[in-house]
Amino acid sequence: MYKMNYESYPPPFRQENNHIQNIDTDETTNQVLDLDPIPLIDLQCLDLDQLGEACRDWGIFRLVNHGIPDTLLSQLQDQAKKLFYLSFESKQALFTGPVSYFWGTPALSPSGSALLPLSSAPQNINWVEGFNVRLGQLSPFQAEEPMLDSFRLLMEEYGMHLSITVSTIFKATAKNLNLDPQKSVSILSKSSGFIRAYRYPFCSKDNDTWGLNVHTDSSLFSVLYQDHIGGLEVFKDGKWLDVNPIPNSLIVNIGDMMQAISDDEYISVRHRVKVKKQERFSICYFVFPDEDCVIQSSKYKPFTYGDFRAQVQHDIKSLGLKVGLERFKVDH
Ligand SMILES: O=C(O)CCC(=O)C(=O)O
Numbered sequence: 001m002y003k004m005n006y007e008s009y010p011p012p013f014r015q016e017n018n019h020i021q022n023i024d025t026d027e028t029t030n031q032v033l034d035l036d037p038i039p040l041i042d043l044q045c046l047d048l049d050q051l052g053e054a055c056r057d058w059g060i061f062r063l064v065n066h067g068i069p070d071t072l073l074s075q076l077q078d079q080a081k082k083l084f085y086l087s088f089e090s091k092q093a094l095f096t097g098p099v100s101y102f103w104g105t106p107a108l109s110p111s112g113s114a115l116l117p118l119s120s121a122p123q124n125i126n127w128v129e130g131f132n133v134r135l136g137q138l139s140p141f142q143a144e145e146p147m148l149d150s151f152r153l154l155m156e157e158y159g160m161h162l163s164i165t166v167s168t169i170f171k172a173t174a175k176n177l178n179l180d181p182q183k184s185v186s187i188l189s190k191s192s193g194f195i196r197a198y199r200y201p202f203c204s205k206d207n208d209t210w211g212l213n214v215h216t217d218s219s220l221f222s223v224l225y226q227d228h229i230g231g232l233e234v235f236k237d238g239k240w241l242d243v244n245p246i247p248n249s250l251i252v253n254i255g256d257m258m259q260a261i262s263d264d265e266y267i268s269v270r271h272r273v274k275v276k277k278q279e280r281f282s283i284c285y286f287v288f289p290d291e292d293c294v295i296q297s298s299k300y301k302p303f304t305y306g307d308f309r310a311q312v313q314h315d316i317k318s319l320g321l322k323v324g325l326e327r328f329k330v331d332h
């Protein structure tokens, strides 16, 4: 049971009724939601055709029997919440090194700081704050603040579980796409993943404020654990669809790197996050190819993930948006 804490919000997110809303009640947690049409993949009896179909037609699927202990997921969520409820000033001061704090924009540099100063476009602020966790650099780091240190340990454990899960999925997709096993084994980086814990603050405005604007992920795969509030939407056949929160399941997205590797057979799904009249928490894991691994395909010029990331960062700084794979198309 948590109570909202006004001081924990970045100042632009502080609205008059922040203090009365958002007492996490058990009724909402136990709410049973209808299953949406998002494909369901069972990791314990993985069906390659079903998986391939989900990646081709949807670019997103719901993963069940994923093997990640429920207790770990709920501990992670609890610990993230505790950290989000610290005062805004403490969060700004506390998070340095491999765990950084951000708000108002999801566009970060590789070191985890905001790419653009928020003052440059206050009207485009994303209604979100988060912790960015660089998994490869987590181990040697020990936080003095005990709460942060437990968070670090949980993140490390979660990252280990997820790298196994994602590697199983990646191998299955490589088979489904008939990729050369020798080559594909070297694509998935063992060290470059990162995790983001998000809080989408309560928002009373019903205007064009978004938690996250429409985007595709740059990753190979992204794996999302979301709470019971909802807000994530995916674009499918010209329409936006809600991705309902279903207990004990994870959401897997295909990202741009997987779309390129698959020669555009798989879709890097467009998605966005709506703001709600309740706070929402989610935790997202992203996995990438090694920075200097060359991605060969018939649709794109050979490029490395390092090239891609540099281009995305350049476009965000100069145009204010990510152009993405279009930049690397053969006939561009
Ligand atoms: O929080 C969510 O539901 C989605 C997060 C997301 O799309 C992202 O971090 O790229």
Ligand SMILES: [Fe+2]
Pocket: 215, 216, 217, 222, 271
């Ligand atoms: Fe995303």
